[in-house]
Amino acid sequence: xxxxxxxxxxxxxxxxxxxxxxxxxxxxxxxxxxxxxxxxxxxxxxxxxxxxxxxxxxxxxxxxxxxxxxxxxxxxxxxxxxxxxxxxxxxxxxxxxxxxxxxxxxxxxxxxxxxxxxxxxxxxxxxxxxxxxxxxxxxx
Amino acid sequence: xxxxxxxxxxxxxxxxxxxxxxxxxxxxxxxxxxxxxxxxxxxxxxxxxxxxxxxxxxxxxxxxxxxxxxxxxxxxxxxxxxxxxxxxxxxxxxxxxxxxxxxxxxxxxxxxxxxxxxxxxxxxxxxxxxxxxxxxxxxxxxxxxxxxxxxxxxxxxxxxxxxxxxxxxxxxxxxxxxxxxxxxxx
Numbered sequence: 001x002x003x004x005x006x007x008x009x010x011x012x013x014x015x016x017x018x019x020x021x022x023x024x025x026x027x028x029x030x031x032x033x034x035x036x037x038x039x040x041x042x043x044x045x046x047x048x049x050x051x052x053x054x055x056x057x058x059x060x061x062x063x064x065x066x067x068x069x070x071x072x073x074x075x076x077x078x079x080x081x082x083x084x085x086x087x088x089x090x091x092x093x094x095x096x097x098x099x100x101x102x103x104x105x106x107x108x109x110x111x112x113x114x115x116x117x118x119x120x121x122x123x124x125x126x127x128x129x130x131x132x133x134x135x136x137x138x139x140x
Numbered sequence: 141x142x143x144x145x146x147x148x149x150x151x152x153x154x155x156x157x158x159x160x161x162x163x164x165x166x167x168x169x170x171x172x173x174x175x176x177x178x179x180x181x182x183x184x185x186x187x188x189x190x191x192x193x194x195x196x197x198x199x200x201x202x203x204x205x206x207x208x209x210x211x212x213x214x215x216x217x218x219x220x221x222x223x224x225x226x227x228x229x230x231x232x233x234x235x236x237x238x239x240x241x242x243x244x245x246x247x248x249x250x251x252x253x254x255x256x257x258x259x260x261x262x263x264x265x266x267x268x269x270x271x272x273x274x275x276x277x278x279x280x281x282x283x284x285x286x287x288x289x290x291x292x293x294x295x296x297x298x299x300x301x302x303x304x305x306x307x308x309x310x311x312x313x314x315x316x317x318x319x320x321x322x323x324x325x326x
Contacts, residue, residue, distance in 0.1 A: 049153025054246045055246035073306070102248075124292075
């Protein structure tokens with residue numbers, strides 16, 4: 001079928017990156033708070049009592065702000081097709097018809113934790129993106 | 141245990157996180173009590189319309205869907221509990237639990253499934269996460285392709301999560317045919 005020919009180029013794309021292979025590979029459940037798993041290049045988001053992983057390569061940007069009540073807000077924007085320079089564009093044909101998670105916002109009483117998480121995500125994202133673009137360059 | 145099964149460390153999951161408690165599954169239905177009192181969930185056997193099992197990190201999760209569209213998620217079952225409870229549901233309620241799989245690939249693309257009050261985001265036919273539309277305070281359409289769901293801010297229901305979900309948005313490309321012209325679109 002047409003799906004089989006997708007790997008013909010043998011170029012690894014962002015779409016092939018996987019955070020975890022098995023359910024029990026996730027880090028032990030801790031508090032229900034946003035976590036960054038450096039080793040597996042994943043961020044874990046507390047959604048309805050579960051920790052939901054996303055590979056950091058799916059993240060487009062992350063930002064935080066604080067209001068006057070000392071409540072912090074964090075906003076994570078994911079890559080979706082159709083935006084300029086989106087690394088998913090090469091992939092969006094492959095996953096045609098998919099729906100994308102585009103954005104999530106959380107609030108937190110712990111501003112130090114939010115600032116730390118934003119820094120961790122940004123650093124990890126930079127590392128993974130430069131590694132992947134180097135790999136893509138070598139492959140061409 | 142002729143009159144049912146008692147589990148002492150089962151948490152109820154939902155909007156505000158998880159709460160530990162005790163779960164009794166007996167011939168009359170299901171009774172969950174929060175540890176230390178307070179919230180309780182009581183489901184009559186005749187109100188159960190569906191039961192699911194899902195392997196989650198290091199334990200198992202029981203999903204119970206009831207007549208009015210509500211959906212309860214209980215976490216903390218050992219593998220042998222799954223076996224014994226599966227036959228209990230079959231013999232006492234005439235319900236065969238369905239097996240669901242959890243997606244841990246970390247992808248942000250997949251499908252959206254609407255069932256009762258629940259919106260499920262699936263990746264590769266496996267469940268990535270679920271949210272309840274009953275907790276959505278507002279939906280917005282942004283541009284032609286984005287749907288934003290805003291969640292109630294609730295400080296009263298014993299929320300124990302440190303970071304609380306406020307907003308989530310989905311991008312539905314033009315190539316998607318599932319929700320074209322569908323008025324029930326979230």
